Amino acid sequence: MTLLATEGAQPQIRREDLVSDLSTMFSPQQILQDEENQRPFECDGLAVYKQMPWLTVIPDTLAQVQALMAYCYKQKMPVVVRGAGTGLCAGAMPSAYGILLVMTRFSEILQLDADLAQARVQPGVRNLALSDAAAPLGLYYAPDPSSQIACTIGGNVAENSGGVHCLKYGLTVNNLLSVTMVTVEGELVTFGGPGYDTPGMDLVALLSGSEGLLGVVVEATVRLLPRADKVQVLMAAFDSVTAAGDAVAALIGGGVIPAGLEMMDKLAIAAAEDFVKVGYPLDAEALLICELDGTEAEVAQQLQEVETCFNASGATSVRVAKDADEAARLWLGRKSAFPAVGRMSPDYYCMDGTIPRSQVGKVLTRIAELSEQYGLPVANVFHAGDGNLHPLILFNDAIEGDLEKAEALGADILTLCVDVGGTITGEHGVGLEKLPLMPYQFSDEEVAQFGGIKLAFDPHEQLNPGKSIPTLKYCQEYRSIQHD
Amino acid sequence: MTDITSDLQAQISQAIADKVPLDIQGGGTKSSLGRTSQGRAISLLEHSGVISYSPTELVIQVRSGTKISDMNAILAENKQRLIFEPANFDSQATIGGTVAANQSGPCRPWFGGVRDSVLGIGLINGLGEHLQFGGQVMKNVAGFDVSRSQVGAMGTLGVMTEISLKVLPVFEAEVTLVSSMSITQALQTMPQFFRRNLPVSAVSYWQGNLYVRLQGSASGVDSAMQSINGEPITAEQAASWWQQVRECQVLHTSPEKVLWRSNVAATDVHTLCAPDSFINWGGAQRWQLTPKDQTQPEGAVQYLGGDRTNEVNGPVNRVAQKLQGKLKTAFDPHAIFNPGRLYSWM
Numbered sequence: 001m002t003l004l005a006t007e008g009a010q011p012q013i014r015r016e017d018l019v020s021d022l023s024t025m026f027s028p029q030q031i032l033q034d035e036e037n038q039r040p041f042e043c044d045g046l047a048v049y050k051q052m053p054w055l056t057v058i059p060d061t062l063a064q065v066q067a068l069m070a071y072c073y074k075q076k077m078p079v080v081v082r083g084a085g086t087g088l089c090a091g092a093m094p095s096a097y098g099i100l101l102v103m104t105r106f107s108e109i110l111q112l113d114a115d116l117a118q119a120r121v122q123p124g125v126r127n128l129a130l131s132d133a134a135a136p137l138g139l140y141y142a143p144d145p146s147s148q149i150a151c152t153i154g155g156n157v158a159e160n161s162g163g164v165h166c167l168k169y170g171l172t173v174n175n176l177l178s179v180t181m182v183t184v185e186g187e188l189v190t191f192g193g194p195g196y197d198t199p200g201m202d203l204v205a206l207l208s209g210s211e212g213l214l215g216v217v218v219e220a221t222v223r224l225l226p227r228a229d230k231v232q233v234l235m236a237a238f239d240s241v242t243a244a245g246d247a248v249a250a251l252i253g254g255g256v257i258p259a260g261l262e263m264m265d266k267l268a269i270a271a272a273e274d275f276v277k278v279g280y281p282l283d284a285e286a287l288l289i290c291e292l293d294g295t296e297a298e299v300a301q302q303l304q305e306v307e308t309c310f311n312a313s314g315a316t317s318v319r320v321a322k323d324a325d326e327a328a329r330l331w332l333g334r335k336s337a338f339p340a341v342g343r344m345s346p347d348y349y350c351m352d353g354t355i356p357r358s359q360v361g362k363v364l365t366r367i368a369e370l371s372e373q374y375g376l377p378v379a380n381v382f383h384a385g386d387g388n389l390h391p392l393i394l395f396n397d398a399i400e401g402d403l404e405k406a407e408a409l410g411a412d413i414l415t416l417c418v419d420v421g422g423t424i425t426g427e428h429g430v431g432l433e434k435l436p437l438m439p440y441q442f443s444d445e446e447v448a449q450f451g452g453i454k455l456a457f458d459p460h461e462q463l464n465p466g467k468s469i470p471t472l473k474y475c476q477e478y479r480s481i482q483h484d
Numbered sequence: 485m486t487d488i489t490s491d492l493q494a495q496i497s498q499a500i501a502d503k504v505p506l507d508i509q510g511g512g513t514k515s516s517l518g519r520t521s522q523g524r525a526i527s528l529l530e531h532s533g534v535i536s537y538s539p540t541e542l543v544i545q546v547r548s549g550t551k552i553s554d555m556n557a558i559l560a561e562n563k564q565r566l567i568f569e570p571a572n573f574d575s576q577a578t579i580g581g582t583v584a585a586n587q588s589g590p591c592r593p594w595f596g597g598v599r600d601s602v603l604g605i606g607l608i609n610g611l612g613e614h615l616q617f618g619g620q621v622m623k624n625v626a627g628f629d630v631s632r633s634q635v636g637a638m639g640t641l642g643v644m645t646e647i648s649l650k651v652l653p654v655f656e657a658e659v660t661l662v663s664s665m666s667i668t669q670a671l672q673t674m675p676q677f678f679r680r681n682l683p684v685s686a687v688s689y690w691q692g693n694l695y696v697r698l699q700g701s702a703s704g705v706d707s708a709m710q711s712i713n714g715e716p717i718t719a720e721q722a723a724s725w726w727q728q729v730r731e732c733q734v735l736h737t738s739p740e741k742v743l744w745r746s747n748v749a750a751t752d753v754h755t756l757c758a759p760d761s762f763i764n765w766g767g768a769q770r771w772q773l774t775p776k777d778q779t780q781p782e783g784a785v786q787y788l789g790g791d792r793t794n795e796v797n798g799p800v801n802r803v804a805q806k807l808q809g810k811l812k813t814a815f816d817p818h819a820i821f822n823p824g825r826l827y828s829w830m
Contacts, residue, residue, distance in 0.1 A: 115751050117678040139679060160625050171623065173632065174600045189803040194749035195768050197586055199785050199797040200826060201641065201808065202599050205632030209625045226681040253540035255563060255653035295681060298704035354621040356541050386622035387541075426623035434626070441626055445613040452814030453628050457807060469627070 011097045013075055015055060022057065025067045032056035041082065041100055042093075045147070048349075048403060049090035049432055053080075053100040060105040062188070062218055069216065070186030072099060076460045079184075081212045083124060083155035086147040088350060089431030091159065091211050091467055098465070101216065103154055109133055110219070117224045118177065118194060123154025123217045127161075130222075139224035142169035145427070146335065154217045160209030162427035164260040164334075165291075167385035171427070173208035175222050181207065181215035184458045194221060206453070211429050212464040214457040228293035231259070232303050233327035236315040237284035241265055241380075242361030244286035247313035248384045249357055251290075256305050260291035261385035262334050265364065268341065268379040268392070272333040275340035280333055281317060288315075288384065289334050291327075337381045338392065345377070345394035349406045353417030354388045354426035366416055367391055374409040376402075388426035389417065415440050430468045439475040447475055485533035487547065489606075489614060489645050495526050496643065496820070497612040505823045508639040510549055510581040513573035517585055518638050520792045521825040526643065528580050535646060536620070539564055543603060543620045545648040548580030555579060564651045567601050568592060571731045580644050586636035589730040590686035590697070593678065593750075593765045595652075599635040606646035607634070610816030620648045639822040640830055641815040655685075655699040657706070660722035661714030663694050667759050670694050674767035675750040682708045687766040688729055695725060734762045735773050742790035746770045746783050755783050795828055805829065 011018070015033070022031055032038050033055055043050045059065050072079050078098025085092055094100045106122035109130065113119065114137040119130060127148040131140040144163035145151055151161070156172045157179060169175070178192030192204040207214055238244040244263055251258070264272065264280075264287045273280040280287060288310070292302045303320065310318050321327035333340075341348055355363050364380060371378040377394045391413055395406040414424040414437055424430070424437045438447065450469045454461065470478075499506050507523035509515070532549040539562040546555060552566070553575035559565055569589025570582045577587070583605075588597035604618025607630065618624055618631035634644060665673065670689040677684045683700030696712055698705045709716070717725075728734050737743050746756045747769050756770030757763070763770055772781070776790045786796035800808070805827075812819075812830050824830065 113751075114679065115675050116749055117675075118749075137679070138681075160629070162623055166623060170596065170600060173629070174596055183803060183807070187803045189801060189807065191804065193747075195747035195752075196592055196765065197588065197597050197599075197636065197747050199636065199747075200800070201637035201811070202586075202632050202635045203804075203808070203811075205599055205629050205635070206811075209629055213628075224679075226679050229681050249540035252542060255656075257652065294700075295683070295704050295707055297707040298683065298701050301701045301703045354623045356538070356543075356621060358538065358541060383623075388623045421619065422621050423619055423624040423626050425626050426621070427625060429625050430627070438626065443615070445611075446615045446617065446627070449609060449613075449615055449630070449815070450627050453630070453811065456810035456814040 011075070011077060018055060021071065022068070025064055025071070026057060026059065030058045030060070032058070041085070041102065044085045044087040044090060044092040046088050046090045046431070046433055049093050051094050051096055053094035054097050056100040056102060058102045058105060065101070065182050065216060065218060066186045066188065068099070068101065069182050069184060072462060073185045076462060078462050078465045080464050081158070081216050083152035083158070084126070084150045086151040087155060087159060087431065088352070088428040089425070089433040091429050091431030091464070093432055095465060103216070104152070106154070106218065112137065114139070116194065117226070118221055119224055120219065120221045121153050122219060123152060123157070125153050127151050127153060127156060134224050138227050140227055141222060142175055142225050143172050146338070153220055153222070157208055157217050157220055158210065158212050159427070159429045162383070162388065164262060164383060166383065167261065168257050168259045169225065173205055176204055176208060176220060177223060178221040179204050179207050179217055180219035181217050183215050184462055188218070192221070209429065211431060211468045213454055213468055214463065230296045230299040231291060231293045231327065232299050232321065233289065233291050233330050234303070234306065234318060234320040235330050236288045236290070236310040237281045237317045238286045238288070238314065239284065239316055241286040241364045243314050244288055245357065245360035245384070247288060247310055247315065248360070250313050251306060251309045252357070252385070254305070254309055256302055256309070258290050258306070258385060259293040260289070261383075262289045263287065263382040263384035264334065264337060265380040267377060268337050268381050271340040271344050271379060272337050275343060276332050276336050278329045278333040284316065289330055334381070337379075341379045341392045341394065346396045346398060347394075349393040349395065349410055351391045351393065351410050351413050352388070352425050352428040353414050353422055354386070355417050355420050355422035357384070357387045359420040359422070360384070360387075363389065363416060363420060367413055370409055370412050374405055376406055376409055378409070387422065411437060432467055435468070435470050436478070438470045439478040444472055444475050448472060486530055488531045492526065492528070492531065492643055492645065493608055493612050493614060496608055499524060499820045500610070500612060500818050503818070505820050508643055508822055510578035511551065511573070511576035513577045514581045514585045514587070516788055516792075518825045519794070519796055519828065521822050523823065528578065528643070531645065532578075534558060541620070542651050543648055544651055545620055545646060546579055548644045548647055549578050551575060552577045552579060552582060559651055560654070563654050565654050567595050567650060567652050568598050569730055570598070573731060579647050583635055583644065583647055584637060584639045590688060590726060590764055593768055594685050599632045601649045602631050602635060602647065603650055604648040605631045605634060605644050607642040607644055609642045610818055610820055614645065618648065622650065638826045640812055640826050642821060657702040658697065658699045658722070659705055659709060659716050660695055660697045660725065661709065661712055662717050663714035664692050665694055666692070667757060667761065667763070670763060671753055671757060671767055674763070677766050678750065682711065686726060686729070689763040690734055697722070697726065729764060735771055737773065737788050739789070740776055741773045742776045742778065742786060743788040744772050744774065744781055744784040745787040746781070746785065748783060756781060797827060800827065
């Protein structure tokens with residue numbers, strides 16, 4: 001793994017001395033150093049990558065975060081920032097030598113501005129807690145990653161998280177107005193503001209999805225949206241994934257932008273149906289779940305257009321939810337797809353590529369071939385509206401070599417996504433997991449430019465070292481191996 | 485409709501060798517924005533044309549010298565539109581300049597600005613390297629978001645060669661309602677359009693009139709009209725009004741005057757809200773003309789006119805200045821791109 005990453009500078013200090021220094025800033029309960037207490041922090045949602053933290057610090061004031069960063073800057077000590085730990089790319093995996101900075105105690109909604117439809121929040125506020133708090137005002141926070149019950153806004157900013165409603169309402173970056181962060185030197189700075197488009201370069205955008213490499217997010221201002229008067233869900237079955245893909249293109253090309261548009265393939269349908277029994281058609285090769293929202297009048301008109309389009313595109317059945325309960329059940333199957341697939345296999349590995357929508361038939365056909373070649377089943381769950389594909393590779397970690405096989409199959413799927421004009425990650429991030437594939441998507445010059453940005457913010461590469469940007473040495477070796 | 489990327493790279497390499505700064509130019513419609521900058525001209529105007537456009541993907545990729553008006557025409561043929569409604573400035577504005585100057589139209593608070601449409605770019609950095617960031621897909625979090633970081637940078641980080649943008653279908657129906665009120669009433673009324681579930685796409689106020697535009701499905705617009713105060717104006721009147729707003733023609737500048745702009749919280753009641761202010765973006769964007777010797781109002785950008793050697797974009801916090809200075813150096817180590825255009829110190 002050292003091949004992949006710029007290792008954080010080795011500590012110049014013994015851990016006992018570090019703890020002694022930190023105890024001037026933190027109470028003993030805020031510093032975790034034993035294995036038992038630190039065990040829960042050894043990985044994020046991608047548990048195959050593990051590293052016990054060297055030292056875990058849990059601040060509860062801004063002054064503590066600033067003091068800690070200023071101290072670490074002097075020591076050139078690596079710092080990995082962690083929120084709820086729901087990330088799926090090992091982006092929050094601790095450093096072997098350094099501090100794990102846990103931000104979950106910053107869980108206050110500082111201001112809910114009903115007049116402006118904005119919220120100012122601390123980074124540890126949970127995504128769903130924000131929407132719940134805004135509900136009495138008739139507002140909600142639009143980005144809704146699957147982990148929204150647990151994941152935090154700080155983590156969402158770090159990963160530029162998406163969700164099932166991205167096509168219409170955007171990712172985190174599109175709903176973010178300002179970010180306040182503590183720099184690696186311990187200084188406080190705010191980018192953006194309560195208005196739109198502050199003058200100068202857009203550093204809010206640069207920080208979104210920067211995976212904890214540029215600073216410690218300590219506050220964010222996000223916009224809230226009015227809840228729709230009406231939400232309608234329908235489901236359409238198709239006898240091939242290509243037909244379902246064509247239906248998506250026809251719908252969007254015809255001018256309808258649904259709030260959510262999800263596709264599941266046969267294996268995912270079977271897994272979900274077996275798990276939650278919502279009445280999915282088991283003979284279908286592909287299923288589309290489409291959500292429409294807006295005023296009563298808008299939704300009624302769109303519903304007609306969508307039904308007409310799906311029928312014209314060869315849907316074998318179309319089912320419109322009769323009420324909110326049925327709509328919730330149709331969604332439940334999709335939302336339970338990951339754990340449902342998990343029941344079919346001891347382990348699964350979730351991929352996250354994005355492709356142009358027109359390539360869905362070609363890519364799913366090729367994934368089926370790769371699946372057969374590697375001897376590992378793949379279930380496909382797909383944000384069809386925005387081309388974000390989540391192939392779930394089923395494997396058994398107890399079988400020697402199975403994980404490596406799953407990883408190799410995953411890498412083949414992601415390079416396929418790049419080959420058809422897409423990307424290795426749509427919403428989960430690069431972290432440690434996808435680092436090896438960065439040179440496939442980016443040239444050495446592009447990787448070097450990322451490195452330059454990193455050094456502008458973090459000259460000693462202390463923040464989340466070894467993640468997201470590969471070393472040029474690795475890129476060159478990667479290319480020489482590809483040529484052989 | 486040509487690709488002059490290699491020529492642009494050669495000009496940049498020459499500038500590095502000669503230690504001469506470059507003044508990046510497009511259609512020239514934004515030459516009076518930002519600070520004055522001296523340098524050898526490098527023109528992107530010839531570097532134009534659509535590289536790819538697939539209506540069902542909702543993505544268009546163009547060379548950066550492509551005119552906004554040409555893009556609008558191509559999209560309209562497919563019943564699609566640029567989402568952020570940029571000015572076309574007498575058909576001279578280019579997409580490169582629009583992205584660099586962060587020029588979004590009246591719909592910005594509801595449908596997003598330039599940054600929300602940008603999916604990817606080609607960029608020649610200050611080493612003369614041609615780099616690609618982002619792409620043509622809706623969701624892409626691989627690497628830092630260099631594409632959106634160019635928005636508002638006024639060309640200080642490099643020369644954009646290609647830009648990929650998300651596009652959307654045109655609206656089926658549109659209507660504008662007008663009602664009379666004082667500016668005090670208008671400032672109270674406008675923010676409500678951020679929290680009501682209505683197909684609102686623009687809200688502005690000028691000389692006693694509040695303009696509310698609805699755009700969406702025919703049934704949606706029709707039913708929304710019933711719940712908003714105001715009288716509908718004709719389609720011609722509406723088109724003329726929103727064109728003035730989009731093209732920044734509501735307030736008439738002259739050499740004796742300075743045009744100030746401030747992007748603020750829509751509920752702000754202190755910044756640029758005199759009776760003769762023009763209010764856009766549902767209260768979140770304010771415009772005002774003053775005699776040119778007036779001092780800079782707090783929180784305002786010196787948008788047009790006056791002394792362009794001033795810090796026209798306003799003061800920058802010390803830490804933000806340090807980070808932006810280092811970021812500039814990371815992209816442009818020889819400081820050749822538009823020196824001083826954004827800030828005196830950059």
